[in-house]
Amino acid sequence: MKxxxxxxxxxxxxxxxxFAQKNTPPPGPRKIQVLIITGRDDHDWxxxxxxxxxxxxxxGIFETRIAEEFRDAGPDAxxxxxxxxxxxxxxxxxxRWTDQTRNLLLDFVxxxxxxxxxxxxxxxxxxxxxxxxxxxxxxxxxxxxxxIHDFTVEFVDREHPITHGLAKSFVESEDELYxxxxxxxxxxxxxxxxxxxxxxxxxxxxxxxxxGPGNNEPIMWTVEAGQGRVFATMIGxxxxxxxSAGFRATFTRGxxxxxxxxxxxxxxxxxxxxxx
Amino acid sequence: xxxALFVLSLVLSAGLLAQKTPDRSKIQVLIITGQDAHPWxxxxxxxxxxxxxxxxxxxxxxxxxRGASLETxxxxxxxxxxxxxxxxxxQKWSQATRxxLLTYVxxxxxxxxxxxxxxxxxxxxxxxxxxGCIWKTGQSHHAPVHDYRVDIxxxxxxxxxxxxxxxxxxxELYAALSxxxxxxxxxxxxxxxxxxxxxxxxxxxxxxxxEPLMWTVPYGAGRVFTTVLGNDMRAVxxxxxxxxxxxxxxxxxxxxxxxxxxxxxxxxxxx
Numbered sequence: 001m002k003x004x005x006x007x008x009x010x011x012x013x014x015x016x017x018x019f020a021q022k023n024t025p026p027p028g029p030r031k032i033q034v035l036i037i038t039g040r041d042d043h044d045w046x047x048x049x050x051x052x053x054x055x056x057x058x059x060g061i062f063e064t065r066i067a068e069e070f071r072d073a074g075p076d077a078x079x080x081x082x083x084x085x086x087x088x089x090x091x092x093x094x095x096r097w098t099d100q101t102r103n104l105l106l107d108f109v110x111x112x113x114x115x116x117x118x119x120x121x122x123x124x125x126x127x128x129x130x131x132x133x134x135x136x137x138x139x140x141x142x143x144x145x146x147x148i149h150d151f152t153v154e155f156v157d158r159e160h161p162i163t164h165g166l167a168k169s170f171v172e173s174e175d176e177l178y179x180x181x182x183x184x185x186x187x188x189x190x191x192x193x194x195x196x197x198x199x200x201x202x203x204x205x206x207x208x209x210x211x212g213p214g215n216n217e218p219i220m221w222t223v224e225a226g227q228g229r230v231f232a233t234m235i236g237x238x239x240x241x242x243x244s245a246g247f248r249a250t251f252t253r254g255x256x257x258x259x260x261x262x263x264x265x266x267x268x269x270x271x272x273x274x275x276x
Numbered sequence: 277x278x279x280a281l282f283v284l285s286l287v288l289s290a291g292l293l294a295q296k297t298p299d300r301s302k303i304q305v306l307i308i309t310g311q312d313a314h315p316w317x318x319x320x321x322x323x324x325x326x327x328x329x330x331x332x333x334x335x336x337x338x339x340x341x342r343g344a345s346l347e348t349x350x351x352x353x354x355x356x357x358x359x360x361x362x363x364x365x366x367q368k369w370s371q372a373t374r375x376x377l378l379t380y381v382x383x384x385x386x387x388x389x390x391x392x393x394x395x396x397x398x399x400x401x402x403x404x405x406x407x408g409c410i411w412k413t414g415q416s417h418h419a420p421v422h423d424y425r426v427d428i429x430x431x432x433x434x435x436x437x438x439x440x441x442x443x444x445x446x447x448e449l450y451a452a453l454s455x456x457x458x459x460x461x462x463x464x465x466x467x468x469x470x471x472x473x474x475x476x477x478x479x480x481x482x483x484x485x486x487e488p489l490m491w492t493v494p495y496g497a498g499r500v501f502t503t504v505l506g507n508d509m510r511a512v513x514x515x516x517x518x519x520x521x522x523x524x525x526x527x528x529x530x531x532x533x534x535x536x537x538x539x540x541x542x543x544x545x546x547x
Contacts (some may be wrong), residue, residue: 001406035340039336048478050321064338065310065339065340066337066338066341067339068336068337068338069306069336069338069344069348070338071347071348072344072345072347072348073340073343073344073348073371074343074344074345074370074373075343076342076343076367076369076370076373077340077342077343077344078343079343079367080367094351098347259306
């Protein structure tokens, strides 16, 4: 009686996490093991990565670890993980990864695991052609974006496991719309979603000539790499931008698909297709 | 309105610039975590928070350290272990990663060993020399969590200089640790392990005694600070834990302490 009272009080005070960690092994099926690789980027990785973990935790099928130091990670760093999420850009020489770590990431994905390439991570590793092939498209060279604004993301493949059952579009608030990215040859990536890049929003200040009133730009796509799968999403510039219903649903579904090739998560109500 | 927006954008861009340029004058800290039967997911952000509060540290947390090498550690001034593989059926650290930690510390860097991290790596004798005293499975014990006084045994050491005794709250008091010869480690604080607090099934016999709770270890040219306080999120939120943890981290990194003690923990302060 006394012990159960103490346990109940402790459970109220600390929530289930403490007990989940104290009890081994955890109940239920093995969770998808996620490694978020971050720690170097001039974007808000300190704000974004805990939110990503929170979104994944809420889905109930993931166990996430975050590595804020990965520059010369060795083979053991990837063992046991199903999918890696990149929130990383090497802006400075010291942010560079060793060749060994680069090759380990390639081997990890190609061996049949998953990779999620998030937003500014597409700017990384400009001296590493295999990374560009893995990404499918990169924010290199003549890529640009208008000022932060609201825009509509439209799914152009609604049969893919990541997008199946989702509303045909969603509004992304106060985000960057990456445009004119350096894409790999057509056929090497598969576009899931696009957004209209309104050229008038550049106010004549674009670094490259703008042709026409605007362009539909790829915003999310997938890449097959060896036996593995890559999901790339260009949205989520800030911690706030990652909190949209559209970012959250596509992110957690994209992580699951990259890990397993399937999506088992139910469509959240705020992303469901309207019935009438 | 326009002006307010301009000022806001200045503030925001200043924040971005601050992120772009890592402040080399700040002590670079790597918290190593990701495995432990204790609540590392809550403890490690909390520890980052109290280090950030002092304004003297820039902290990164890695929740996957297996695969790390000496090059992983060298950019940092001090590593903090919030990690234990005790009783966990997990991939162990490789010999290369173990050697990297030893070489890192002995080269003149710092290490902070926090609470249950003293129970890790029981198959690694050199870790015991590094840490000074370890929790030995089957030998070490603690009474149920309770409040107890932490007595400062060296009020001249930079970490504890001027520090008064303080209360640990709802914390474990590690006892019967497996310690190196006394000359190999230097005790800063002890706690009275009251054997009457144990349950009969714990089979703790013999008289109650003082147990070391915080100590330092010289390791090559490096410095180790071990604190076995801070079992969970209740226990880490006491002024005493916070003050000794941040000062111990600074000392491990630099060999000196500039972080002031809070007035209520200064010896001579009114009770």
